[in-house]
Amino acid sequence: MLADRDGNEVDMEHLLTLQEVYKYFPIAAGGFLREKVKWLKAVDGVSFSIDRGTSFALAGESGSGKTTVARLILLLEQITGGSLQFEARDVQRFTRQDTIRYRTRVQAVFQDASSSLNPRMRIRDIVGEPLEIQRAAEHNALSKKEIREKTEEMLHLVGLSRTVMNNYPHELSGGQKQRVAIARAMILNPSLIILDEPVSALDVSIRAQILNLLADIQERLGLTYFIIAHDLAMLGHVSAQIAVMYLGRIVETGKTEEVYARPTHPYTRALFSAMPLPDPKRVKVKASLKGEIGSALNLPQGCRFHPRCVDAEPRCRETDPTFQEMSPTHRVACCKVM
Amino acid sequence: MTQGTLLSVEDLKTYCFTRAGVVKAVDGVSFSVKEGEALGIVGESGCGKSMTCASIVRLVPQPAARIVAGRILFEGEDLLKKSESEMRQLRGKKITMILQDPLMSLNPVYTIGNQVAESFKLHGEGLSRSAVRQGVIKVLTQVNIPSAEQRLKHYPFQFSGGMRQRTVAAMALAGQPRLLIADEPTTSLDVTIQDQFLRLLKEMQEQTKMGLVLVTHDLGIVAETCNRIVIMYAGRIVEAGEIHKVFERPAHPYTEALLQALPTVGSRSKRLFQIKGEPPNLLNLPSGCSFWVRCHKMLEKCKKEVPPMVPLDGGGEAACWRIGMETR
Numbered sequence: 001m002l003a004d005r006d007g008n009e010v011d012m013e014h015l016l017t018l019q020e021v022y023k024y025f026p027i028a029a030g031g032f033l034r035e036k037v038k039w040l041k042a043v044d045g046v047s048f049s050i051d052r053g054t055s056f057a058l059a060g061e062s063g064s065g066k067t068t069v070a071r072l073i074l075l076l077e078q079i080t081g082g083s084l085q086f087e088a089r090d091v092q093r094f095t096r097q098d099t100i101r102y103r104t105r106v107q108a109v110f111q112d113a114s115s116s117l118n119p120r121m122r123i124r125d126i127v128g129e130p131l132e133i134q135r136a137a138e139h140n141a142l143s144k145k146e147i148r149e150k151t152e153e154m155l156h157l158v159g160l161s162r163t164v165m166n167n168y169p170h171e172l173s174g175g176q177k178q179r180v181a182i183a184r185a186m187i188l189n190p191s192l193i194i195l196d197e198p199v200s201a202l203d204v205s206i207r208a209q210i211l212n213l214l215a216d217i218q219e220r221l222g223l224t225y226f227i228i229a230h231d232l233a234m235l236g237h238v239s240a241q242i243a244v245m246y247l248g249r250i251v252e253t254g255k256t257e258e259v260y261a262r263p264t265h266p267y268t269r270a271l272f273s274a275m276p277l278p279d280p281k282r283v284k285v286k287a288s289l290k291g292e293i294g295s296a297l298n299l300p301q302g303c304r305f306h307p308r309c310v311d312a313e314p315r316c317r318e319t320d321p322t323f324q325e326m327s328p329t330h331r332v333a334c335c336k337v338m
Numbered sequence: 339m340t341q342g343t344l345l346s347v348e349d350l351k352t353y354c355f356t357r358a359g360v361v362k363a364v365d366g367v368s369f370s371v372k373e374g375e376a377l378g379i380v381g382e383s384g385c386g387k388s389m390t391c392a393s394i395v396r397l398v399p400q401p402a403a404r405i406v407a408g409r410i411l412f413e414g415e416d417l418l419k420k421s422e423s424e425m426r427q428l429r430g431k432k433i434t435m436i437l438q439d440p441l442m443s444l445n446p447v448y449t450i451g452n453q454v455a456e457s458f459k460l461h462g463e464g465l466s467r468s469a470v471r472q473g474v475i476k477v478l479t480q481v482n483i484p485s486a487e488q489r490l491k492h493y494p495f496q497f498s499g500g501m502r503q504r505t506v507a508a509m510a511l512a513g514q515p516r517l518l519i520a521d522e523p524t525t526s527l528d529v530t531i532q533d534q535f536l537r538l539l540k541e542m543q544e545q546t547k548m549g550l551v552l553v554t555h556d557l558g559i560v561a562e563t564c565n566r567i568v569i570m571y572a573g574r575i576v577e578a579g580e581i582h583k584v585f586e587r588p589a590h591p592y593t594e595a596l597l598q599a600l601p602t603v604g605s606r607s608k609r610l611f612q613i614k615g616e617p618p619n620l621l622n623l624p625s626g627c628s629f630w631v632r633c634h635k636m637l638e639k640c641k642k643e644v645p646p647m648v649p650l651d652g653g654g655e656a657a658c659w660r661i662g663m664e665t666r
Contacts, residue, residue, distance in 0.1 A: 061528040061529070061530060061531075062528055173616050173617075174383075175616055176616075203382040203383055203555065203617060204382065204555060204556075204557070204596055204599055204600070205382060205595070205596065205599055205613035205616075205617070205632075206616065207599070207601075208599035208600075208601070208610040208611060208612045208613065209612050209613075211601060211610055212609050212610055212612055215609070230528060230529055231529075232529075232603075233558075233600065233601055233602050233603065234601045236601070236602065236603035237601030237602060237603065237610070238601070260603045270530060271529060271530065273533070274529045274530045274532065274533035275529060275558070276529075276532075276533075276536075276556060276558030276559045276561065276562050277558050277561065277562070278557040278558045278560075278561045278585060278597060278600055279561055279585065280561040280562075280581045280582050280585050281582070282561075282562070284562065289530050289533075289534075292498055292500055292501075292531060293528075
């Protein structure tokens with residue numbers, strides 16, 4: 001155990017832990033004046049822990065529930081069941097003060113910087129806004145000048161020159177805008193940053209710049225990243241741990257090296273074979289996935305992946321697989337390995 | 339023109355005349371596509387790849403953009419000399435296009451059956467209603483739309499992203515085109531659906547021996563789908579060649595840098611190779627080779643003179659002053 005900035009004892013290893021987290025959205029399914037509710041099971045029993053100072057990746061197709069997990073961590077949605085622990089403390093038992101503090105320590109960078117930056121604000125106001133809000137709420141006592149200095153420092157950290165301070169977002173390129181979004185996320189000195197598809201909207205030559213920048217910042221400040229993406233090549237490059245999600249549940253998780261060396265769940269294997277590689281010599285195997293991702297409103301019986309699985313057996317239709325250890329740091333939920 | 343050449347673009351120049359000045363979106367681009375061949379055009383946003391495609395079908399956004407020079411030979415005839423009504427006969431029939439966002443190509447208030455039928459009605463004059471219906475069901479089945487017959491009455495919003503894009507492909511294939519131009523066709527799709535779509539495209543192409551021009555920013559997609567590749571930078575082609583050659587021995591520093599900048603599983607905990615700076619502003623291009631500002635192998639000469647395309651040992655061609663220097 002170690003003490004944090006405020007002198008509290010904290011769990012050294014895990015910064016954030018999700019235990020059997022559920023998020024169901026009610027969908028009205030009945031007719032007029034009839035109370036009949038169906039549940040959309042966006043997140044259906046997800047558990048993982050993120051180690052301090054490392055990067056944790058969550059992979060999956062759209063509709064797998066990965067963004068909902070991010071929204072739960074950001075407290076933008078309330079969890080239906082299970083627990084979310086930050087520094088070994090249950091987020092649901094947070095006082096108002098705790099929540100405010102949590103929100104400064106957990107920040108996010110989204111896919112499309114053009115839509116996450118206010119077009120009518122100047123860059124210096126965008127980056128300095130979190131501090132301005134804190135000041136208005138009397139959570140800090142910084143002067144205008146100090147906020148300005150801090151803003152400049154952040155822009156410098158992300159490799160932007162001071163000259164962009166007075167620009168508006170539309171005057172910057174895609175890569176510069178993403179740097180601004182990173183600067184804004186960094187200014188409150190957070191410990192966890194949620195990166196939702198941080199580079200997929202950028203050009204190839206700019207992607208490498210942003211990924212290197214994120215790696216530099218992480219190393220210098222000891223940050224923890226939670227990265228959501230569908231690009232397995234990129235995730236393999238940046239993450240230490242990975243979890244693959246399918247229809248609200250994690251199907252395979254572990255150390256990135258192990259999962260990549262020995263992808264075991266048919267879905268993980270399918271994602272790998274679908275990944276386009278810049279190698280014309282690679283021999284394409286037969287398509288290993290049928291159809292499209294199902295609906296979280298109408299989950300299949302048994303293993304939720306079986307309708308698309310090429311290796312499905314009759315028992316897959318009946319048994320909902322639980323996690324099996326391939327090694328202490330690699331777990332898979334598939335009937336075939338049970 | 340050599341045997342089997344379907345499309346040959348020669349020194350194409352498409353400029354945009356804006357209030358801020360002339361943007362040379364496509365500035366002297368030449369390439370060709372043979373029958374049954376798949377050509378990948380790769381480049382970053384703003385490099386002119388989409389404008390090149392729009393020029394081939396003569397659908398550049400007028401009046402701002404104009405094709406100012408060059409020849410586009412399709413089956414031996416210059417498309418730039420054709421009248422608008424002759425072009426209309428070609429588009430959607432012999433040459434078809436698939437765009438990035440299927441929702442933009444599909445009309446939300448018409449049924450799928452109705453919209454796919456349109457491409458039959460336009461080009462197969464005099465087909466009976468039941469013949470059109472059978473044709474629509476046939477192409478939809480070809481692109482793996484499950485229970486196509488029941489799906490005819492559905493609207494685009496009832497289709498998933500992958501199904502919409504396959505519907506657009508069905509419309510494109512209905513006219514049995516000789517040339518299919520696909521501009522970032524899978525950017526809005528998930529990887530698994532992208533894989534399914536590219537396999538389908540490849541299959542269709544091999545069956546019908548049509549030519550394919552695939553525009554993308556993803557080198558992986560080109561490596562898996564195409565026979566040849568063209569790499570564009572700031573309105574010009576910087577390297578072209580057979581894919582095995584280009585991926586194994588890239589000649590232009592830009593191609594080399596693009597390949598090295600890709601994150602892979604093996605690159606873990608290493609720094610990625612980084613191309614400095616950003617894609618240039620076409621209104622304000624550097625003198626000489628437009629890539630020199632970002633190039634890691636720049637010479638003094640590059641700042642002054644534009645390098646010509648030169649043939650490479652082992653096939654292909656590239657435009658860089660370095661070529662030939664190291665070997666000689």
